[in-house]
Amino acid sequence: MPTIVSCPGKVLVAGGYLVLDRQHQGFVSATPSRFYTVVQDAGDAGAGVERFAVTVVSPQFDDGRWEYEARREDGEWVVAAVEREGSSSNTFVHLSVQAALQVASALNPSATFAPLEVTIVGSNDFYSQSRSDSAPVPFAPLNCTIRNVHKTGLGSSAAMVTSLTSSLLLHWTSSSSSNPSSPAGRLPNPDNDTIHLLHNLAQYVHSLAQGKVGSGFDVSAAVYGSQTYRRFAVECLGGLLDPQANGGSKISSKDLLSVLSPSLNSAWTSPSTAGSVTSFSLPPHTLLLLADVDAGSNTPSMVGEVMQWKKAAPEEAERVWSELGRSNEKLRDVFAELSEAAKEDAGANEREVAKLAGLTAKEWSSSAVPFAAAAQRILDTRALMRYMGEQSGVPTEPPEQTKLLDACSALPGVIGAGVPGAGGYDAIWVLCLDPSSASASTSPASAVESLLLSYTDMSVRPLSKNAWVRGGTFEGEAGLLRERVEEVEGLQEAIERGKKR
Numbered sequence: 212m213p214t215i216v217s218c219p220g221k222v223l224v225a226g227g228y229l230v231l232d233r234q235h236q237g238f239v240s241a242t243p244s245r246f247y248t249v250v251q252d253a254g255d256a257g258a259g260v261e262r263f264a265v266t267v268v269s270p271q272f273d274d275g276r277w278e279y280e281a282r283r284e285d286g287e288w289v290v291a292a293v294e295r296e297g298s299s300s301n302t303f304v305h306l307s308v309q310a311a312l313q314v315a316s317a318l319n320p321s322a323t324f325a326p327l328e329v330t331i332v333g334s335n336d337f338y339s340q341s342r343s344d345s346a347p348v349p350f351a352p353l354n355c356t357i358r359n360v361h362k363t364g365l366g367s368s369a370a371m372v373t374s375l376t377s378s379l380l381l382h383w384t385s386s387s388s389s390n391p392s393s394p395a396g397r398l399p400n401p402d403n404d405t406i407h408l409l410h411n412l413a414q415y416v417h418s419l420a421q422g423k424v425g426s427g428f429d430v431s432a433a434v435y436g437s438q439t440y441r442r443f444a445v446e447c448l449g450g451l452l453d454p455q456a457n458g459g460s461k462i463s464s465k466d467l468l469s470v471l472s473p474s475l476n477s478a479w480t481s482p483s484t485a486g487s488v489t490s491f492s493l494p495p496h497t498l499l500l501l502a503d504v505d506a507g508s509n510t511p512s513m514v515g516e517v518m519q520w521k522k523a524a525p526e527e528a529e530r531v532w533s534e535l536g537r538s539n540e541k542l543r544d545v546f547a548e549l550s551e552a553a554k555e556d557a558g559a560n561e562r563e564v565a566k567l568a569g570l571t572a573k574e575w576s577s578s579a580v581p582f583a584a585a586a587q588r589i590l591d592t593r594a595l596m597r598y599m600g601e602q603s604g605v606p607t608e609p610p611e612q613t614k615l616l617d618a619c620s621a622l623p624g625v626i627g628a629g630v631p632g633a634g635g636y637d638a639i640w641v642l643c644l645d646p647s648s649a650s651a652s653t654s655p656a657s658a659v660e661s662l663l664l665s666y667t668d669m670s671v672r673p674l675s676k677n678a679w680v681r682g683g684t685f686e687g688e689a690g691l692l693r694e695r696v697e698e699v700e701g702l703q704e705a706i707e708r709g710k711k712r
């Protein structure tokens with residue numbers, strides 16, 4: 212039986228930069244666009260096996276095939292890349308296989324291993340698709356190398372690393388313990404302790420592969436789905452990211468597990484160092500529409516400049532961050548109030564949404580409806596982000612984006628719009644009402660889509676409807692899931708394409 216794990220992409224709706232600091236939180240939506248990893252035995256497992264092959268195929272890419280040999284040396288598993296003519300290296304994949312194998316062997320020292328074939332695919336919306344009239348097949352080949360692909364900002368590396376490390380670890384440990392709160396009709400998810408370990412493992416691999424410590428909100432979204440995220444302290448990872456730790460030699464499997472295991476390393480649970488994941492939901496009958504902006508921004512350098520400003524003007528920065536932090540929390544709270552109201556009286560909520568969908572957010576404000584408060588909160592957060600951008604000299608919401616966001620926000624049924632994550636020229640989100648009565652062509656979302664498709668001041672392309680987040684739905688909030696191949700459209704075909712490599 213193959214082991215399949217899928218993980219969602221992310222949109223950091225609010226909390227960019229602040230979320231790097233444990234004092235503040237990030238407000239994250241998971242996307243229905245997901246990464247899938249399929250792990251299959253390609254031979255028999257043997258007792259006392261000292262080496263086995265792991266082949267990883269990513270059928271969407273011309274260079275998407277990596278071969279590894281796992282060898283046991285002095286009781287420790289080491290994963291080495293097998294170089295073939297024309298093959299590229301993939302640090303994210305290599306480190307995922309190495310770390311997952313070490314943790315699996317530490318959890319079960321007498322585990323037996325078989326050769327493995329692994330297939331990785333990401334929903335089309337993680338990558339810009341070539342313009343064509345027909346919709347691409349699921350997990351469509353991109354006709355380019357990984358290095359040359361244009362990413363859309365949904366967090367491909369975090370979703371990929373999390374689904375790969377998780378599927379490998381679950382495959383090797385044949386974890387049968389399941390979570391009683393698993394959604395009905397789906398394969399049961401692992402228990403909470405296992406999920407926590409999978410999270411810690413993916414955070415470690417992702418940080419190591421990126422060569423930096425981001426806040427980790429993207430990996431957390433890949434595991435836990437939509438959430439209010441407070442980062443874990445770097446101390447949780449001990450010296451794992453420090454190349455000088457262990458005198459420069461590789462960490463043993465046992466030591467790796469003792470750092471990553473939430474039951475062995477109290478830093479993961481102690482209030483002064485632990486991260487936290489609490490709820491964040493978009494209200495029912497709202498739709499978060501996403502669009503890719505072609506210009507692109509360099510997140511690490513933007514982060515560097517904001518941090519420099521923070522150091523140079525600590526008092527002003529502290530004041531702005533506190534205000535932004537409060538504004539972001541208010542946005543989360545008003546979404547929670549709207550979700551609660553919809554739960555209490557679904558009919559009244561639907562009627563209100565249907566009425567407001569024909570009016571602009573400016574027009575709502577005269578009647579002081581709760582959706583008007585959400586619109587105002589979004590404007591407040593944007594204004595503060597722009598102010599921080601001006602102060603730090605970083606284009607968090609550059610004028611071209613302001614113009615585009617304002618144009619979207621002025622359409623009927625639009626609650627507001629923003630630049631996700633670090634901001635800049637990468638992407639935008641637009642939150643609109645999604646009345647059940649509207650036909651696909653008369654909905655606020657379709658008006659936004661038309662505006663974006665005909666926009667000429669900047670090159671902006673809406674992601675497909677498959678990537679839009681529907682408020683209050685399972686698909687729009689779920690984190691890591693175990694999957695059956697026959698239930699994921701196009702997955703079997705993608706595996707077959709990979710076999711032809």
Ligand SMILES: Nc1ncnc2c1ncn2[C@@H]1O[C@H](COP(=O)(O)OP(=O)(O)OP(=O)(O)O)[C@@H](O)[C@H]1O
Nearest residue numbers: 269301303331333362363364365366367368369371
């Ligand atoms: N389908 C895939 N198969 C294998 N590796 C992948 C795949 N997609 C992404 N990766 C890995 O992730 C790396 C990209 O990571 P990087 O941190 O640059 O992007 P990112 O910030 O996650 O992108 P974005 O947020 O825009 O999706 C690739 O170089 C590759 O190693």
Ligand SMILES: C[C@@](O)(CCOP(=O)(O)O)CC(=O)O
Nearest residue numbers: 227228230425426427632633
């Ligand atoms: C700037 C930052 O807070 C968010 C970056 O988000 P994104 O990759 O632009 O979606 C960095 C981080 O949290 O790792």
